[in-house]
Amino acid sequence: MNDAEKKNSIAPERLIVVETDGTFIVASEDDPSDWVASFTQDETFAAQEWAERMADLFNLRTQEKWPDDPAKAPPFTGSHHPQNAQSQSQNQTQT
Protein backbone atom coordinates (compact mmCIF):
# COMPACT_ATOMS: atom_id res chain seq x y z
CA MET A 1 0.00 0.00 0.00
CA ASN A 2 1.51 3.33 -1.06
CA ASP A 3 1.08 6.63 0.79
CA ALA A 4 -1.91 7.77 -1.26
CA GLU A 5 -3.71 4.48 -0.76
CA LYS A 6 -2.90 4.55 2.94
CA LYS A 7 -4.37 8.04 3.22
CA ASN A 8 -7.47 7.02 1.27
CA SER A 9 -8.05 4.02 3.50
CA ILE A 10 -7.99 6.15 6.65
CA ALA A 11 -9.17 9.68 5.95
CA PRO A 12 -12.87 10.16 5.32
CA GLU A 13 -13.68 11.36 1.84
CA ARG A 14 -14.65 14.99 1.36
CA LEU A 15 -16.74 16.35 -1.49
CA ILE A 16 -16.54 19.68 -3.27
CA VAL A 17 -18.59 21.45 -5.94
CA VAL A 18 -17.08 22.18 -9.33
CA GLU A 19 -18.87 24.32 -11.93
CA THR A 20 -18.54 23.54 -15.61
CA ASP A 21 -20.65 25.41 -18.17
CA GLY A 22 -23.66 25.86 -15.94
CA THR A 23 -23.47 22.37 -14.49
CA PHE A 24 -22.52 21.96 -10.86
CA ILE A 25 -20.67 18.75 -10.20
CA VAL A 26 -20.21 17.20 -6.78
CA ALA A 27 -16.86 15.48 -6.76
CA SER A 28 -14.11 14.16 -4.55
CA GLU A 29 -11.89 16.84 -3.10
CA ASP A 30 -8.82 14.67 -3.72
CA ASP A 31 -9.72 13.95 -7.34
CA PRO A 32 -12.36 16.22 -8.93
CA SER A 33 -12.64 13.85 -11.88
CA ASP A 34 -14.09 11.34 -9.42
CA TRP A 35 -17.59 12.80 -9.33
CA VAL A 36 -20.80 11.43 -7.84
CA ALA A 37 -23.61 13.72 -9.02
CA SER A 38 -24.26 16.57 -11.43
CA PHE A 39 -26.85 19.34 -11.25
CA THR A 40 -27.68 21.26 -14.41
CA GLN A 41 -28.79 24.86 -13.99
CA ASP A 42 -31.93 26.05 -15.68
CA GLU A 43 -34.52 28.75 -15.09
CA THR A 44 -36.41 26.88 -12.43
CA PHE A 45 -33.84 24.58 -10.88
CA ALA A 46 -31.40 25.82 -8.24
CA ALA A 47 -28.54 23.60 -9.28
CA GLN A 48 -25.83 25.33 -7.28
CA GLU A 49 -27.83 25.18 -4.07
CA TRP A 50 -28.58 21.51 -4.54
CA ALA A 51 -24.94 20.72 -5.25
CA GLU A 52 -23.58 22.72 -2.34
CA ARG A 53 -26.13 21.26 -0.01
CA MET A 54 -25.20 17.74 -1.04
CA ALA A 55 -21.47 18.32 -0.57
CA ASP A 56 -22.00 20.06 2.77
CA LEU A 57 -24.22 17.29 4.08
CA PHE A 58 -21.80 14.62 2.95
CA ASN A 59 -18.87 16.30 4.68
CA LEU A 60 -20.95 16.78 7.78
CA ARG A 61 -22.03 13.18 7.74
CA THR A 62 -18.50 11.83 7.46
CA GLN A 63 -17.55 13.90 10.49
CA GLU A 64 -20.57 13.12 12.59
CA LYS A 65 -21.39 9.68 11.24
CA TRP A 66 -25.01 10.24 10.40
CA PRO A 67 -27.22 7.23 10.97
CA ASP A 68 -28.49 5.06 8.17
CA ASP A 69 -31.80 4.95 9.98
CA PRO A 70 -34.25 7.21 8.12
CA ALA A 71 -36.10 7.86 11.33
CA LYS A 72 -33.00 9.58 12.66
CA ALA A 73 -32.32 11.68 9.56
CA PRO A 74 -31.96 15.37 10.33
CA PRO A 75 -34.66 17.72 9.07
CA PHE A 76 -34.20 19.23 5.65
CA THR A 77 -34.38 23.00 5.68
CA GLY A 78 -32.69 24.01 2.40
CA SER A 79 -34.26 27.00 0.72
CA HIS A 80 -33.94 25.26 -2.63
CA HIS A 81 -36.18 22.41 -1.59
CA PRO A 82 -39.10 22.21 -4.01
CA GLN A 83 -41.58 21.72 -1.22
CA ASN A 84 -39.95 24.13 1.15
CA ALA A 85 -43.17 25.91 1.99
CA GLN A 86 -44.52 22.67 3.37
CA SER A 87 -41.26 21.03 4.32
CA GLN A 88 -41.23 21.87 7.98
CA SER A 89 -44.42 20.04 8.77
CA GLN A 90 -43.76 17.27 6.25
CA ASN A 91 -40.29 16.56 7.50
CA GLN A 92 -41.60 16.08 10.96
CA THR A 93 -43.97 13.43 9.79
CA GLN A 94 -41.92 11.80 7.00
CA THR A 95 -38.57 11.34 8.69
Added chain:
Amino acid sequence: MSQETIAQETTSQTTASPESPSSNQGSGNQVSGKKEDVVARLSEFPPGTHRVVKAGRREIGVFNVDGNFYALPNLCTHQLGPLCKGKVSGTIVCSKETEWKLQWGFENEIVTCPWHGMEYHIPTGTCLAFPEIRLRSYEVWVENEEVKVRL
Protein backbone atom coordinates in the same frame (compact mmCIF):
# COMPACT_ATOMS: atom_id res chain seq x y z
CA MET B 1 -39.25 12.85 -18.14
CA SER B 2 -40.36 10.62 -20.99
CA GLN B 3 -39.33 7.03 -21.52
CA GLU B 4 -37.76 8.04 -24.80
CA THR B 5 -35.65 10.74 -23.16
CA ILE B 6 -34.33 8.41 -20.52
CA ALA B 7 -33.59 5.69 -23.04
CA GLN B 8 -31.56 8.11 -25.13
CA GLU B 9 -29.51 9.12 -22.13
CA THR B 10 -28.46 5.60 -21.25
CA THR B 11 -24.69 5.73 -21.30
CA SER B 12 -23.29 2.98 -19.16
CA GLN B 13 -24.42 -0.57 -19.35
CA THR B 14 -22.70 -3.87 -19.60
CA THR B 15 -24.37 -7.04 -20.70
CA ALA B 16 -23.64 -9.95 -18.44
CA SER B 17 -21.32 -11.66 -20.83
CA PRO B 18 -18.00 -13.26 -20.02
CA GLU B 19 -16.78 -11.93 -23.37
CA SER B 20 -16.96 -8.30 -22.26
CA PRO B 21 -13.63 -6.77 -23.30
CA SER B 22 -11.08 -5.92 -20.67
CA SER B 23 -7.42 -6.62 -20.31
CA ASN B 24 -7.31 -6.05 -16.57
CA GLN B 25 -7.67 -8.71 -13.97
CA GLY B 26 -7.93 -8.99 -10.23
CA SER B 27 -9.38 -6.97 -7.41
CA GLY B 28 -7.92 -3.55 -6.72
CA ASN B 29 -6.09 -3.07 -10.03
CA GLN B 30 -5.15 0.47 -11.01
CA VAL B 31 -5.90 1.37 -14.62
CA SER B 32 -5.08 4.86 -15.87
CA GLY B 33 -5.54 6.19 -12.37
CA LYS B 34 -8.90 4.43 -12.01
CA LYS B 35 -9.45 1.63 -9.57
CA GLU B 36 -11.40 -1.50 -10.29
CA ASP B 37 -12.97 -3.79 -7.74
CA VAL B 38 -14.56 -7.20 -7.91
CA VAL B 39 -18.16 -6.92 -6.76
CA ALA B 40 -19.31 -10.53 -6.81
CA ARG B 41 -19.26 -13.81 -8.63
CA LEU B 42 -21.60 -13.65 -11.60
CA SER B 43 -23.34 -16.80 -10.41
CA GLU B 44 -24.19 -15.06 -7.13
CA PHE B 45 -25.66 -12.01 -8.83
CA PRO B 46 -28.79 -13.01 -10.76
CA PRO B 47 -31.01 -10.63 -12.73
CA GLY B 48 -33.34 -8.60 -10.56
CA THR B 49 -30.90 -8.34 -7.66
CA HIS B 50 -28.74 -5.54 -6.43
CA ARG B 51 -26.22 -5.00 -3.68
CA VAL B 52 -24.20 -2.27 -2.04
CA VAL B 53 -20.45 -2.71 -1.96
CA LYS B 54 -17.58 -0.68 -0.63
CA ALA B 55 -15.14 0.38 -3.35
CA GLY B 56 -12.28 2.40 -1.97
CA ARG B 57 -13.84 4.98 0.33
CA ARG B 58 -17.11 4.98 -1.55
CA GLU B 59 -20.23 2.87 -1.30
CA ILE B 60 -21.54 1.78 -4.69
CA GLY B 61 -24.84 0.17 -5.53
CA VAL B 62 -24.54 -2.45 -8.26
CA PHE B 63 -27.68 -3.59 -10.07
CA ASN B 64 -28.40 -6.48 -12.38
CA VAL B 65 -31.29 -5.27 -14.50
CA ASP B 66 -32.40 -8.07 -16.77
CA GLY B 67 -28.80 -9.17 -17.33
CA ASN B 68 -27.35 -5.69 -17.74
CA PHE B 69 -25.18 -4.37 -14.95
CA TYR B 70 -25.17 -0.80 -13.69
CA ALA B 71 -23.59 0.96 -10.73
CA LEU B 72 -24.50 4.17 -8.94
CA PRO B 73 -23.19 5.93 -5.84
CA ASN B 74 -25.08 4.91 -2.73
CA LEU B 75 -26.07 8.52 -2.14
CA CYS B 76 -29.38 10.22 -2.68
CA THR B 77 -28.90 13.84 -3.72
CA HIS B 78 -31.76 14.94 -1.48
CA GLN B 79 -30.50 14.18 2.03
CA LEU B 80 -27.79 11.63 1.24
CA GLY B 81 -29.94 8.69 2.16
CA PRO B 82 -28.64 5.20 1.32
CA LEU B 83 -30.29 5.23 -2.09
CA CYS B 84 -29.08 1.86 -3.34
CA LYS B 85 -30.48 0.04 -0.33
CA GLY B 86 -33.90 1.01 -1.61
CA LYS B 87 -36.41 -1.02 -3.56
CA VAL B 88 -36.02 -1.63 -7.28
CA SER B 89 -39.22 -1.46 -9.24
CA GLY B 90 -40.85 0.48 -12.04
CA THR B 91 -42.80 3.71 -11.89
CA ILE B 92 -45.88 5.40 -13.24
CA VAL B 93 -45.30 7.17 -16.52
CA CYS B 94 -47.48 9.84 -18.09
CA SER B 95 -46.10 11.44 -21.23
CA LYS B 96 -46.70 12.11 -24.88
CA GLU B 97 -45.60 8.55 -25.63
CA THR B 98 -48.38 7.19 -23.40
CA GLU B 99 -50.85 9.69 -24.88
CA TRP B 100 -50.92 11.32 -21.46
CA LYS B 101 -52.40 8.27 -19.84
CA LEU B 102 -50.98 6.79 -16.68
CA GLN B 103 -48.98 3.68 -17.42
CA TRP B 104 -46.55 1.52 -15.56
CA GLY B 105 -43.09 1.76 -17.06
CA PHE B 106 -39.37 1.24 -16.55
CA GLU B 107 -39.98 -2.07 -14.80
CA ASN B 108 -36.89 -3.08 -12.77
CA GLU B 109 -35.12 0.15 -13.80
CA ILE B 110 -36.09 2.45 -10.95
CA VAL B 111 -34.51 2.57 -7.50
CA THR B 112 -36.33 4.45 -4.76
CA CYS B 113 -34.49 6.02 -1.86
CA PRO B 114 -35.69 4.42 1.38
CA TRP B 115 -35.55 7.73 3.21
CA HIS B 116 -37.93 10.01 1.31
CA GLY B 117 -38.82 8.22 -1.89
CA MET B 118 -36.72 10.02 -4.49
CA GLU B 119 -36.65 7.86 -7.61
CA TYR B 120 -33.72 7.38 -9.99
CA HIS B 121 -33.46 5.65 -13.33
CA ILE B 122 -30.79 3.04 -12.77
CA PRO B 123 -29.36 2.83 -16.32
CA THR B 124 -28.77 6.59 -16.56
CA GLY B 125 -28.64 7.80 -12.96
CA THR B 126 -31.25 10.42 -13.82
CA CYS B 127 -33.57 11.60 -11.07
CA LEU B 128 -37.18 11.25 -12.16
CA ALA B 129 -38.52 14.21 -10.22
CA PHE B 130 -35.70 16.52 -11.30
CA PRO B 131 -34.11 15.51 -14.62
CA GLU B 132 -31.49 18.20 -13.99
CA ILE B 133 -29.99 15.84 -11.43
CA ARG B 134 -27.91 12.92 -12.52
CA LEU B 135 -25.92 10.46 -10.49
CA ARG B 136 -22.72 9.08 -11.86
CA SER B 137 -22.95 5.73 -13.65
CA TYR B 138 -19.87 3.67 -12.94
CA GLU B 139 -18.51 1.27 -15.49
CA VAL B 140 -19.45 -2.32 -14.72
CA TRP B 141 -18.44 -5.39 -16.65
CA VAL B 142 -18.18 -9.12 -16.34
CA GLU B 143 -14.88 -10.88 -16.70
CA ASN B 144 -13.93 -14.42 -15.83
CA GLU B 145 -17.35 -14.94 -14.27
CA GLU B 146 -16.77 -12.00 -11.93
CA VAL B 147 -18.69 -8.72 -11.82
CA LYS B 148 -16.29 -5.79 -11.66
CA VAL B 149 -16.74 -2.07 -11.24
CA ARG B 150 -14.35 0.73 -12.13
CA LEU B 151 -14.29 3.91 -10.07
